[in-house]
Amino acid sequence: MNAARDGGRDREVSNAIGGAVRLYGPTVQARDVHGGIHVRTAPPPPPPTPRQLLPVTAYFTDRxxxxxxxxxxxxxxxxxxxxxxxxxxxxxxxxxxxxxxxxxxxxxxxxxxxxxxxxxxxxxxxxxxxxxxxxxxxxxxxxxxxxxxxxxxxxxxxxxxxxxxxxxxxxxxxxxxxxxxxxxxxxxxxxxxxxxxxxxxxxxxxxxxxxxxVRELGPDAGEELFIRGVGADRVTGELPAVRQVVSLCAGLPLAVCLASARLTARPGQPVAALADALAPDAGRLVALEVEGEATVRKALDASYAVLSPEAARMYRILGVLPLPAFDSRTAAAACAEPLDSTARRLDELVEANLLEDIGPDTYRFHDLVRVHARDRARSTDTAEAREQALRRVADWYLRTATEAQRLITPIQFTLPRAYAYPSPPAAPFTDDRGALGWLDTQRTNLMIVLRLAAERGWHATAWQLVDAMWPLFLRLRHYDLWIEAHRIGLDAARSDGHPEAERQMLNSGAIGLSAARRISDATEWYTASLAAAREAGDARDEGQALLGLGGCHLEAGDLDQAESHLDRAVATWAECGYPRGVALATILLGEVALARHAPERAAACFTRAREGLLAVADPHDAARALAFLGRARALAGDHDTGTARMEEALAVFTASGAAHWQARTLEMLADTAHEQGDDRAAEHYYALALTLYETTSPADARRLRES
Missing domain, CATH: 3.40.50.300 (P-loop containing nucleotide triphosphate hydrolases)
Structure with a gap:
């Protein structure tokens, strides 16, 4: 594994025990600065009030x-x-x-x-x-x-x-x-x-x-719903036939809407012809008073019969997908069609009430419509064709998540990718902010596709998808998804016989376990990673596992074991020529010294670490070392210098949007102010830190409230 990949993950190992790091936010640019600098940190805006109810059709009637x-x-x-x-x-x-x-x-x-x-x-x-x-x-x-x-x-x-x-x-x-x-x-x-x-x-x-x-619609309401769907001009002189159609639909709104859509698709067909089409096997309609599946299936069959061949094929393929909702690009990938023709087919399905448009470029099936579409696929298309559709969708998600990874964390994109099918539609984003937004909104579908790949035995696709989702876990810290994904990815990498991917899954998964405060599990994963790295003769990975184990022991309060592992990480990385890793391990050694109440020794560690990180152009981790250096100086009695160093680091974190490290630095400033007897400043810093912790690390927020 190369230094680029290890570098990004190593930084997170050293930070895992602290919680989330946000790497986006306000940015300040200036050429020259004169005079004093005052940093004020505003809490992040609260999330919007959720208003998640589904939209209601304009044809809503009665009730x-x-x-x-x-x-x-x-x-x-x-x-x-x-x-x-x-x-x-x-x-x-x-x-x-x-x-x-x-x-x-x-x-x-x-x-x-x-x-x-x-x-x-x-x-x-x-x-x-x-x-x-x-x-x-x-x-x-x-x-x-x-x-x-x-x-x-x-x-x-x-x-x-x-x-x-x-x-x-x-x-x-x-x-x-x-x-x-x-x-x-x-x-x-x-x-x-x-x-x-x-x-x-x-x-x-x-x-x-x-x-x-909820009971069926009455005759009047059913007729009103039907007429709204087809238009009053269309049913002039045919009200008896309208009543017959509504009666055959058994008062089910879904069936009434589908019947009106079928008639709309045939401008020259009289309402009576639709009634005749629905009438056969009318005895089955009575059974709809219990469950309704038979009549709905009949209405679906009738609506399906008037679809164009292209829309009918899309209907069947989309019915095979296990996704609760999907967008036009996913549909295009599944059907191997261009986006423009896909949009036309989706519009046709929406107009036929076979597909629900539930938001901007978002579609879903009603439960029974999905069953019908899936049944049609099984009876019409081969098993091979259905499998190919699923694989095309898996490739689309893998390729798009990989593009997001390239934009957000390019240093960590080192493992290979393999696709079974040609390129699907282009990614729906062009920058790292848009890429992160896509990963977040698609996280449910990404996890479904990941589980599907594992179930189908597409092992390479499974672990590659987990690797591509790294920015989602790194930036947004959905710990439940992070841990589940890496368990699946680890099994897939082992089944695929890919040792490098296996070590990546162990290290990345251990970071998530540690960040979620599951230290025992994280230690187990890091130990397995250490053994695998030594077996492969990979010194970089060996140092990374030692760093992680050192962090776990530090979190557990075992300072001797923490120091021992971190010293070995420093020696391993120094021998193989990885100065950035040496600097990251030195930061944790400084934290161990702070825990031992040795601020002077800690300050020396943080100074060396910062110099090493600046030399390899890592400003974020250099700022972490600077914040700790400031705290060590303050504990050693030099409060003014220590406060200045911490404020300098806070400015870096504020500019980069690193919310978790803003909170950590604010907490250190608060502790320093309290030690100096400035309780007003301490309360101010604590309040700002608590606000940030609420969104990045609930465990730290709880700790701060209880302290």
Missing amino acids: QDDQAALDHLVATGRDRGSGRPLIVVTGPAGIGKTTLVSHWLRRHEADFPDGQVYADLRGHTTDGPARPDEILGRFLRALGAGAVPTDPAEQASLWRSVTAGLRIAVMLDNAFTAAQIRPLLPGGTGGLVVVTSRRRMTGLRMDGAEFHQ
């Missing part, structure tokens, strides 16, 4: 009685003093539960000033229901929790704590069991939880749930 019933259930629950209302909305597939609840909650947006969050629990998908910890991580991040615990019980506890004083609405869509819901219930009494499900969910009665059953 006044349902909305009044929901209003009554909320009022009844609050009058009883039963705490946070929990409402379960049930009904057969296609009855319009999601649309009803979304519309109703949007009407009450002002009642929930702290946000409205949404999750699809995927209760009736072939891939299985969503795990509560998957949803909790998403909710916590939406509310500004920068680092999410990896343990599901800790996630649930943090969720209850974060929401204890909030007035929020939580919509849990497509639930399957009561056990899926309970960990997602927020704390406090100011919120509202609404669950939708095809099942009755009677187990939630013990949690105080109120239930509302």
Whole structure:
């Protein structure tokens, strides 16, 4: 492995025990500076209030009685003093539960000033229901929790704590069991939880749930919905046929919308012809009062039959994808088509109500439509063709994540890439900020593709995807995803027989474990990395593992072991000619000296480390050494010089947006001010540090609050 790759990862090893590092933010540029410099650090802006409810179609019809019933259930629950209302909305597939609840909650947006969050629990998908910890991580991040615990019980506890004083609405869509819901219930009494499900969910009665059953649309409402879809001019003189079509759709809004879309796609077809097309096997329509699958399938078959051959192929291919939502580039990659023609096919599917447009360039299937599309693919396309579509999508995500890695952390892009298919569409970003934004918004799909690659035995694709996702973990610190991804990547690298990738997965995964304060696990991974590096004769990797082990022992308070490992890291890197590694290990040796209450020895370490890092053009880590140097000077009694050094380092971190190290330096300034008896300055610095820690390292925030 070369120095470029090790350099970026080594820096993170030395920083792992401290939490997150943000490498973007405000920048100050100046040619000359005269006079004194005063640095004021503003806390990062709070995340936007989440408003995650799905958009509601303009054709939403009737449901006044349902909305009044929901209003009554909320009022009844609050009058009883039963705490946070929990409402379960049930009904057969296609009855319009999601649309009803979304519309109703949007009407009450002002009642929930702290946000409205949404999750699809995927209760009736072939891939299985969503795990509560998957949803909790998403909710916590939406509310500004920068680092999410990896343990599901800790996630649930943090969720209850974060929401204890909030007035929020939580919509849990497509639930399957009561056990899926309970960990997602927020704390406090100011919120509202609404669950939708095809099942009755009677187990939630013990949690105080109120239930509302959604019935089919009445004839008048069904006719209104149908006419809105096709236009009043189209049905002139054919109202009896309209009533017949609506009756054949059994009052299911999904079926009515699909029927109107089918008619719209055939401008010359009378409504009576549509009624005749839906009439055969009418006995199956009665069964829709229970579940609705037969009629929906019939309507889907009818809508599918009028698609163009190209759109029908796209419909089948997209139905094979395991992604809950996707964009046009993903669709283009899956179908091996240009973006412009892909956009036309997507528009055709949306117009036919076979695909939902849920946001800017974001699409999803209704559960039953996805099942239908998948069934069509299995009956029409070969297994090989379906496999190729999945592999093209995996290649698209790998190639795009790799491009993000090139832009954000080019020094760490050293491992090879292998693609089974030609280049997919170009990446949807051009700079590192856009690349990081794409990685963040696509993290759910990236993890799904990663799991898919592992399941299918695409081992190289799996570990390469984990390596490409490194900037996501490095910058945004989603610890739960970081650790899961590297466990998968490690297994894949071993199955692929790629020792270098295996060592990369061990080191990168250990950084995440250490940053998540899972020191025992991190030590185990670093130990395995050390053994692998020695077996391969890779001195650079050996030094990196020793550095990580030294950091773990320092965090655990075993200073002798920490110093021993760090001395060996220095010797190993000095022998193989890696001065940057020597400097990074020297920073940790300085921290050990501080822990031993030897500030003069610590200052000497930090001085050497800073000089070494400046020599290899690493300003960020040089600033870390400078901040520690300032603290050591202050502890040695030179408070003025120490404070000046820390303020100089703080300016560097503020300019680069390194929020975690801003907080660390502010905390050191606060400690120094307190030691000098300047309690006002100390409180100011502590408050700024706490604000930053809240978004980068909840464990440090908790420590600071309790100190």
